[in-house]
Amino acid sequence: MERWAALELASTIRHDGEGGVADELATVQGLEDWLRRGQTLLDGHTPAGEGAVDEELRLRVVEVRRAVRALFARAVSPARPSPPDAHRLMPAARAVARLNATAALVPVVPQLDWPPEGSPDARLSATRDDPHATLLAALARAAIEFLSGPRREQLRACTAPRCVRYFVKSHGRQEWCKPSCGNRARAARHYDRHHRAS
Template identity: 50%
Template sequence: MSALLALEFVSTLRMRRSGLADALADAAGMTAWGREHATALGVDPDSFTATETLRAEVVELRQAVRALFARAVSPGPASTADADLLPAFRPSLELVNATAMAVPVTPRLDWPADDVPVVHVVPAVPAGESERIRAALAASAMELLAGPYREKLRTCPAPRCVLYFVKEHPRQEWCSVTCGNRARAARHYRQHSGSR
């Protein structure tokens, strides 16, 4: 499981020129995002189709993970996308834990006749698609928050950006080059607009 899947998950909320955009705003969006992350979520990229119920459950989990991310970057500011709408910390932590525990996993050894053995992590008990998807997302968030990435987790300070990112080098201030350029342009504008 990749801890960085959790970053991609919370980044389904983005700021566009038209305002806040939610990649999981409807079942079609959830289907597209699920297919894009099929391997990590354990779904078939060709046949996965999200229901409205699955989408709503995933969005509820995303808000809980975003609440945990907000706590992780504290005392810095949380993402402006939904800082005032996030659920409380304790219920968010309980939801993430319960979601991950709903599908216990175990390693399984596969050994093709003409290849090397490979270990796959699979559900230890039968579980529905929604439970498997949400458990994978919760486990990814847990891995990020309990590992070395937590100390490097930041909120992008660029104007209109609502993303969290992992600071990969000491001088990194923004989530992307685009946000860095936007922040520098806004600073330049502020410095020069007052002198006229």
């Protein structure tokens, strides 16, 4: 699974465009939609079939997201965390324990693939046949890989007004998660300067 799945999971909380916060995982249908959109990112670890996604799975995925966002807030410290996280963060030790326990739901075994006309490649193979546990463990392992890897140092909370996303800084001067956030931040600064001068 791609380590970016952790960033995508954290981004299921976003600005709603009207001054509030939207939660893409607020309903079972929202989780189903997110899983469908993230098929390639989730590398086939999504439960399939009628009734495969239920309220219990949704609550468990949301709990993993809480742990991820708590540890993202720790990673960006001493900078401020994303606004929705600032006052309701899961304690870091509990978040670490949650990710570790969830990652351990499905033991993985290294497997060697070596086609006759190619180079050898290693992959991890899950050893349990529970699609819910497989998804949860894959999300937790993606978060562990991201947080223990070199990209953690570039993780930032977007500082644009009303934005609640975390992003990976891709160049030295990047301050916002996307151009529209930069435009909003510049407009807010211009408004503040203009009204302060009046």
